[in-house]
Amino acid sequence: MPLTELILTENVPGLGAEADVVKVRRGYARNYLLPRGKAYEVTPGALRQLDALKQKRAEREARELNEAEELARRIGKARLVFTLETGETGKAFGSVTAQDIVNRLKNELGVEIDRHKIVLERPIKDTGEHEVAIKLHHDATAQLVFQVKSAEEPKPEATSAPAEEPKKKHRFFHRKKEEKKETE
Numbered sequence: 001m002p003l004t005e006l007i008l009t010e011n012v013p014g015l016g017a018e019a020d021v022v023k024v025r026r027g028y029a030r031n032y033l034l035p036r037g038k039a040y041e042v043t044p045g046a047l048r049q050l051d052a053l054k055q056k057r058a059e060r061e062a063r064e065l066n067e068a069e070e071l072a073r074r075i076g077k078a079r080l081v082f083t084l085e086t087g088e089t090g091k092a093f094g095s096v097t098a099q100d101i102v103n104r105l106k107n108e109l110g111v112e113i114d115r116h117k118i119v120l121e122r123p124i125k126d127t128g129e130h131e132v133a134i135k136l137h138h139d140a141t142a143q144l145v146f147q148v149k150s151a152e153e154p155k156p157e158a159t160s161a162p163a164e165e166p167k168k169k170h171r172f173f174h175r176k177k178e179e180k181k182e183t184e
Contacts, residue, residue, distance in 0.1 A: 006040065012033070082149070084127065102118065
């Protein structure tokens, strides 16, 4: 298994981050990483440029962390209200899912968040106040607090005088007896 050393120019999932020196198989380097510009070979000149790449990586990570912390503050201040249709017993028809939360955040705050970053064990089906964590960055997590209310329709019977219950109709079903036909 011949291996070769490369310096990554961007994040490669499962392999490393920008400015990392990694050892990979030659075929992977020759056929995938080098032609796509995701890495370049380790040479004495490239090792001198490695410091510049590390500085660029540190600046990018600091900028991403600052943006994530600012977004976490904005999300923490937001107060959202979701309404669910409920039956007479209080059981909800439907639920609040991660996609619903993403759509509401996009409408209210104008931010686009991946639904997979919302930590939601199962869809929310009960009313009340709920708190959900949103992983914006590996060092920044936002706490979103929102209300789930029941969509109640005003009942006209409650405002008017009590009406009499309609009489129940009793229906009886009778079986017709078959007449025996005598064959004579």
